Amino acid sequence: MAEAPTDADETGGDDDADRKVVEQEQAEIREFIKGLSADDIKSGNWFTKLSAHALNSYTQKVDWQYFQERFEGVPADAIVDQRIKMAARYAALEGGLSAGAYTAAVAATLGSLGGASPATVPAAIATMMVDVAFITRLQLRLAYDVSVLYRVPLDLSDPDDMWKLIRVAFTIKSGEVVRGPVVKAVPAIVRPMIKRFYTKTVLTAAKGLPFVGKFLLQRNVIKIGIPVVGVPLAVVLNRYTTLLAGRHAQAVFRNEARVIEIAENLSKRSQHPQLMLWVAWLVIRTNRKIADDEALLMRHLVRLVREQHQVVDEELARLVDIDPAEVWRRIDAEPGDLSDILDAADRVAAVDGTVNARAKETISELRDRCRHRV
Numbered sequence: 001m002a003e004a005p006t007d008a009d010e011t012g013g014d015d016d017a018d019r020k021v022v023e024q025e026q027a028e029i030r031e032f033i034k035g036l037s038a039d040d041i042k043s044g045n046w047f048t049k050l051s052a053h054a055l056n057s058y059t060q061k062v063d064w065q066y067f068q069e070r071f072e073g074v075p076a077d078a079i080v081d082q083r084i085k086m087a088a089r090y091a092a093l094e095g096g097l098s099a100g101a102y103t104a105a106v107a108a109t110l111g112s113l114g115g116a117s118p119a120t121v122p123a124a125i126a127t128m129m130v131d132v133a134f135i136t137r138l139q140l141r142l143a144y145d146v147s148v149l150y151r152v153p154l155d156l157s158d159p160d161d162m163w164k165l166i167r168v169a170f171t172i173k174s175g176e177v178v179r180g181p182v183v184k185a186v187p188a189i190v191r192p193m194i195k196r197f198y199t200k201t202v203l204t205a206a207k208g209l210p211f212v213g214k215f216l217l218q219r220n221v222i223k224i225g226i227p228v229v230g231v232p233l234a235v236v237l238n239r240y241t242t243l244l245a246g247r248h249a250q251a252v253f254r255n256e257a258r259v260i261e262i263a264e265n266l267s268k269r270s271q272h273p274q275l276m277l278w279v280a281w282l283v284i285r286t287n288r289k290i291a292d293d294e295a296l297l298m299r300h301l302v303r304l305v306r307e308q309h310q311v312v313d314e315e316l317a318r319l320v321d322i323d324p325a326e327v328w329r330r331i332d333a334e335p336g337d338l339s340d341i342l343d344a345a346d347r348v349a350a351v352d353g354t355v356n357a358r359a360k361e362t363i364s365e366l367r368d369r370c371r372h373r374v
Contacts, residue, residue: 018086022093026130029137033129041129044213047136051166051209054137055144055156062141064148076149077254083149084246087142088239091135095238098131132220135238136170142242143169143249150257166212171198171248186240193233194240197222259293262351263300266344271337273309275330277301277316279341279366280348282327286358293352324362331369338370 032053040046071079143165147154154161166172186194197219222237270276280301284294305311331338345366349359 018089019093022090022097025090025138026094026097026134029130029133030126033126033133036129038125041125041217044210044215044217046129046133047213047216048209050133050136050213051140051162054140058141059144059156062145062148064151067145067149076151076257080146080149080246080250080254083142083145084243084250087138087246088243091138091242092235092239094131094134094138095234095236098127098134099234131234131238132217135220135242136216139242139245140165140169142246143253146246146249147253150253152253152256152260166209168249168252169245170212170216171245172215186244193222193237194244197237197241255293256296259296259351260300262347263297263304266347267301267304267308269340270305270309270344271340272334273305274311274313275334275338276341276344277305277311277313278322278327278330279345281316281319282322282324283345283348283359283362285322286362287356291352294348297348297351328365328369331366342367342370 032050036046036049040049067079144154147165147168154165156162156165266276266280267273280298284290284298331341342363345363349355349363
């Protein structure tokens with residue numbers, strides 16, 4: 001997103017205002033591209049440099065308070081929706097402005113880039129890189145905005161959080177977007193093209209940022225070598241891949257915000273925070289495979305119980321296999337009403353959308369034990 005990311009919102013998506021913002025962004029990106037060598041482009045190191053360029057100053061400026069000052073009282077969903085639409089408009093405009101670079105000659109030149117100085121990077125390649133870098137920075141900042149708006153904390157100095165942002169921003173998970181419900185936002189006539197764009201979108205963190213750069217450059221080659229439909233193709237792909245990236249970021253971070261909200265409510269209402277952690281873990285471990293949402297919920301429950309109740313359970317932290325008998329012993333030893341524990345068990349079991357049979361059995365036994373105590 002632009003350094004002044006509310007401009008398009010305030011103009012209501014005015015075409016002239018949007019075009020001005022895009023042209024300013026292109027000029028900034030063009031200066032960045034001038035500092036790259038042909039080897040930076042071929043090796044993918046351009047992405048490492050662009051990530052720092054795109055996020056360092058931006059993340060210092062854009063936080064929850066930043067959006068609150070501009071959209072006070074507006075629900076996060078409404079703001080996120082507008083941010084995604086704005087980014088898609090910017091992407092489409094930029095695609096139209098940059099499409100002249102997409103010729104068969106560019107595709108041929110890509111394969112012959114060597115370790116030359118910036119001055120020897122062919123002009124057509126430099127123009128194409130403005131498009132790729134523009135969309136890359138746009139989607140990276142959009143994903144970051146969505147995480148901020150849903151108050152999902154990301155520490156971009158932490159490699160795990162940085163990789164998480166990259167995966168979300170560029171929908172890096174095999175077939176995730178193509179198979180997911182977000183693709184319904186794309187007109188049927190465009191879907192084959194989108195599916196081709198997202199083919200084999202698998203990366204591993206171990207390959208690092210330069211590999212991401214090579215991956216993104218290769219993925220954008222679909223826009224090259226079709227001069228007859230170059231402009232409409234670039235506009236359509238830029239618009240819809242950005243729209244899908246934004247919807248994907250919304251789905252991921254909104255779901256994480258939902259899980260965090262559940263954890264916050266359970267911790268806040270709990271009268272037995274330590275016991276709640278044992279019961280939550282027992283319910284989660286009724287299934288051999290721990291779902292991502294379950295692991296996320298447990299992590300935030302432990303954090304919140306520590307922060308809000310000053311409870312740190314080292315015994316639970318060292319546990320390998322949880323014994324239901326130990327949980328029942330703790331239940332029996334706890335006086336008073338345990339309705340908060342029952343509620344926690346129900347919420348934990350349903351956090352990933354399904355409640356397995358073994359979890360139902362565990363909760364049924366828990367309910368019987370609690371009922372006999374009241």
